Amino acid sequence: MAALVECVPNFSEGRNTSIIQQILTPFFTTPGVKLLDYKPDQDHNRTVVTIMGEPGSVKRAVIEAAGTAIQHIDLKNHRGAHPRMGAVDVVPFIPLQDYSMAEAVELARDTARTLAQQYDLPVFLYEKAATAASRENLANIRKGEFEGLAEKMLQPEWKPDFGPQSPHPSAGASVVGARMPLIAFNINLNTKQLEIANQIARSIRHSSGGLRYCKAMGVELKQRGIVQVSINMTDYTRTSLYRVFEMVKFEARRYGVEIVGSEIIGLTPMEALIDAAAYYLRIEDFSLNQVIEKRMLE
Numbered sequence: 001m002a003a004l005v006e007c008v009p010n011f012s013e014g015r016n017t018s019i020i021q022q023i024l025t026p027f028f029t030t031p032g033v034k035l036l037d038y039k040p041d042q043d044h045n046r047t048v049v050t051i052m053g054e055p056g057s058v059k060r061a062v063i064e065a066a067g068t069a070i071q072h073i074d075l076k077n078h079r080g081a082h083p084r085m086g087a088v089d090v091v092p093f094i095p096l097q098d099y100s101m102a103e104a105v106e107l108a109r110d111t112a113r114t115l116a117q118q119y120d121l122p123v124f125l126y127e128k129a130a131t132a133a134s135r136e137n138l139a140n141i142r143k144g145e146f147e148g149l150a151e152k153m154l155q156p157e158w159k160p161d162f163g164p165q166s167p168h169p170s171a172g173a174s175v176v177g178a179r180m181p182l183i184a185f186n187i188n189l190n191t192k193q194l195e196i197a198n199q200i201a202r203s204i205r206h207s208s209g210g211l212r213y214c215k216a217m218g219v220e221l222k223q224r225g226i227v228q229v230s231i232n233m234t235d236y237t238r239t240s241l242y243r244v245f246e247m248v249k250f251e252a253r254r255y256g257v258e259i260v261g262s263e264i265i266g267l268t269p270m271e272a273l274i275d276a277a278a279y280y281l282r283i284e285d286f287s288l289n290q291v292i293e294k295r296m297l298e
Contacts, residue, residue: 004097005104006036006052008182008266009062010089011069012078014040014047019072024049026064032057037266043221045080046089048184050266052096055103059111062091063118066174070119074170075146081219082230085142085149087171088115092127093178104178105129109161112176116163119171122153123162126177131161138175139207139215146172183233183272184265185241186219187248191257194220197227200251204229204244211247213239226260236272242279270294 013019020040027035033053040047049065051058066088073087091111095104108129116123130136134157144152149167152158159165160173167173189197197218202208205216213235219228229248233239249259271288278286288294 002097003055003099003103004052005055005058005099005107006050006094006096006181007058007062007091008048008050008094009065009091011047011049011065011073012045012075012080012084012087012089013069013073014045014080015042016072019068020047022072023047023065023068025068026061027051030057030061030064033061039265041082041265043080043219043223044082045078046082046084048266055099055107058093059107059114062111063114066091066115067119070121070168070171075172076170078146081221083139083142083145083217085144085146085172086121086168086174088121088174089142090126090138091174091176092182093176094181095178101128101178108176108178112174113162115174115176116160119168121163121168121171122160122165122173124173124175125161126175127179129177132157138177141175149173180235181269183236183241183268185231185233185244185262186265187229187231187245187262188221188224188260189227189229189252189257190260191227191255192220192225193255194218194227196252196255196257197229199255200229200248201231203251204231204247211239211244214244236269236275240275240279241272242276245276 035051037050069087093104093108095101105128112123124141126138201216201218204210206212206214215232217230219230221228
């Protein structure tokens with residue numbers, strides 16, 4: 001069987017349809033690459049893309065798409081609810097079929113090196129590809145965002161892994177790495193008060209004493225007139241979707257606020273959804289093998 005890798009590049013453009021389509025073109029046209037999903041978000045001003053394919057082909061498509069993003073996105077004029085430090089903000093590789101994490105790390109480092117050389121772009125490595133413990137967490141690298149990047153990179157500990165030691169004037173810097181599957185899970189609240197979402201995020205995220213394998217922040221959804229607890233779940237097998245959902249609901253009651261909906265950005269493992277369904281339906285001794293679609297693929 002052929003080796004397969006997943007990649008979920010995040011681009012700092014979620015409003016200009018023409019630019020988004022140009023960025024997406026290599027994912028449609030590169031042989032050996034399949035575009036699985038993409039989702040522009042106007043409030044976040046960000047597009048999250050999910051692709052899979054043969055590792056070399058995936059790398060080529062990402063490099064070409066990055067070039068388009070760097071050409072057309074100017075972070076000096078970029079505003080959005082989601083933190084960002086680069087036009088090509090983050091590029092994680094996730095090993096799939098017949099492909100190890102060690103191989104995904106090498107692919108990430110090779111891609112980072114090429115991005116730096118081809119586009120004169122500073123690139124940091126994170127997660128499993130990180131060269132220092134302080135760089136494993138994406139939030140640490142992105143702290144200060146594009147506006148604080150030039151000053152941050154003057155510090156010796158924030159020298160990029162590849163590329164120049166100052167930000168690209170319009171594209172900032174990029175972060176490339178290898179990781180396990182991540183679930184981007186957002187929970188929307190029926191209030192306009194961003195501080196409520198921020199307080200709930202502080203309560204549930206691990207860095208503030210909350211749930212392990214959970215990162216969270218409050219986000220204002222101006223288009224809808226509500227706020228959101230935006231969550232990244234880094235290991236759904238250890239902290240489940242339903243546990244995060246229930247904790248947000250519990251904390252929201254303190255403020256007289258209700259959950260009005262949730263969303264998953266990009267793709268998610270079937271097991272994570274089955275786990276939530278079994279919890280809420282109180283199904284006893286349920287197994288993934290009872291799902292028809294899974295058995296059809298065996």
